Amino acid sequence: WSVHNQARMHARNLDPPYRDVEDALKYWPETATAVAVRLNDGVVEVLAPYGVKDLVQMIVRPTPNFADKMDLYRSRLADKNWQYRWPKLQILGV
Numbered sequence: 001w002s003v004h005n006q007a008r009m010h011a012r013n014l015d016p017p018y019r020d021v022e023d024a025l026k027y028w029p030e031t032a033t034a035v036a037v038r039l040n041d042g043v044v045e046v047l048a049p050y051g052v053k054d055l056v057q058m059i060v061r062p063t064p065n066f067a068d069k070m071d072l073y074r075s076r077l078a079d080k081n082w083q084y085r086w087p088k089l090q091i092l093g094v
Contacts, residue, residue: 027065061092
């Protein structure tokens with residue numbers, strides 16, 4: 001896990017400023033990583049604009065907002081090397 005200040009990530013990813021965490025998730029690179037959990041008045045909320053199916057099925061694919069940033073997506077996959085750690089992982093869009 002890594003934590004990044006979402007208030008500045010839009011600049012790094014060349015996106016418009018994010019309105020809030022829910023909006024920021026739409027701009028994350030992969031559908032399987034665009035998932036957040038928060039506690040709201042004692043209730044656990046799952047925020048997942050693209051659902052959790054890819055996460056559960058071990059599928060990595062770019063989000064629609066990364067469709068025009070495929071070089072960045074591929075570079076991120078190479079840096080993360082998830083396929084080595086999880087050999088059954090399916091990586092799409094490369």
